[in-house]
Amino acid sequence: MxxxxxxxxxxxxxxxxxxxxEPPGDTSNPFKVLIRTILSQNTSYKNELKAYSALEERLGVEPGRLADADVELIAECIRPAGQHRQRAIRIRQVARSVLERYRGDLWALLKSEPLEAVRKELMSLPGVGRKTADIVLLFCAKRPVFxxxxxxxxxxxxxxxxxxxxxxxxxxxxxxxxxxxxxxxxxxxxxxxxxxxxxxxxxxxxxxxxxxxxxxxxxxxxxxxxxxxxxxx
Incomplete structure (x- = not known):
């Protein structure tokens, strides 16, 4: 065969x-999907969920909140996911980049063309690799990527x-x-x-x-x- x-x-x-x-979480918010996927890298689903839930409850998963948050506080929230200090730095960096480049709203980028250019733009964000970019594109914008x-x-x-x-x-x-x-x-x-x-x-x-x-x-x-x-x- x-x-x-x-x-x-x-x-x-x-x-x-x-x-x-159905995908987990709120797929109507691309930034939340982006952060959750960063947390999912090299960890279990259970630990990803613990880390994301703590981050949402204590700080709020929004670009403006995370861009100004203390790195140590972010790290404390996401400790269950592992590599919490490195991830905390990356999360604050990506929040600041989303604010600076897109005023905190990724939707205009996700709906733009051509698709491969959008994918490359997402992958230029701190901590965003191929899997993370493709998950945001598919889960949120229903773009044809696997x-x-x-x-x-x-x-x-x-x-x-x-x-x-x-x-x-x-x-x-x-x-x-x-x-x-x-x-x-x-x-x-x-x-x-x-x-x-x-x-x-x-x-x-x-x-x-x-x-x-x-x-x-x-x-x-x-x-x-x-x-x-x-x-x-």
Whole structure:
């Protein structure tokens, strides 16, 4: 089966299994999504939520509030996410940049053209990489981009859809194989599968709805307790 066909089949199964999935949080506010995604980097969903909730309750996740906030106070709020001092500096920097460049409102940028120029502009903000930019574009503005996180890279590699955990390779395949209307549901479904079933360690291959499509499951490595497949970055 060609990678594009396998991916479409996988997405169809996950949609049937999980139904309609919605992004977490308030997607009507791009700045809130931006900050929450920065907090999600290299941490668990549970710790991301703790950090974001504390930041919202104590300071308010708005550009004007965070731009003038004390870095130590921001760091105290977001401690559960890890790397709290570095992230606090980055959060204040991005808040100041959003105020200076866009007067605190990202909507005009998100709706502008061409899309790739908007993506590059977002990625020029402090602490904003490819995943963060793409999540803001898809979740908030419904732009046709497919964000890729660590769960999605791992699943694509195990399924044999790609030969390495490369962001742009995974994104390009997904955007070529899937309809834009399916990007959001597919993104969220793969993340749920990665958290609940196709975990980095001790994946539950016998419970996976994609096991018959999966190169890793077919290899039997999961039964032997072998480490997960890894590719280049």
């Amino acid at each position: 060609r990678p594009e066909e396998k991916l479409r089949e996988a997405v169809a199964r996950l949609k049937a299994l999980y139904g309609r999935l 964000p890729v996180d660590r769960h999605i890279k791992r699943i694509f590699l195990r399924l044999g859809l790609v030969d390495r955990e490369d962001y742009e390779a995974v994104r390009a395949l997904a955007e070529e194989a899937l309809e834009p209307d399916d990007y959001l549901s597919a993104h969220l479904a793969f993340i749920r599968l990665g958290r609940e079933v196709c975990r980095a360690r001790r994946p539950s291959c016998l419970k996976c709805p994609l096991s018959d499509l999966c190169d890793y499951a077919a290899s039997g490595e999961h039964a032997l307790g072998s480490p997960p497949l890894r590719g280049g970055r």
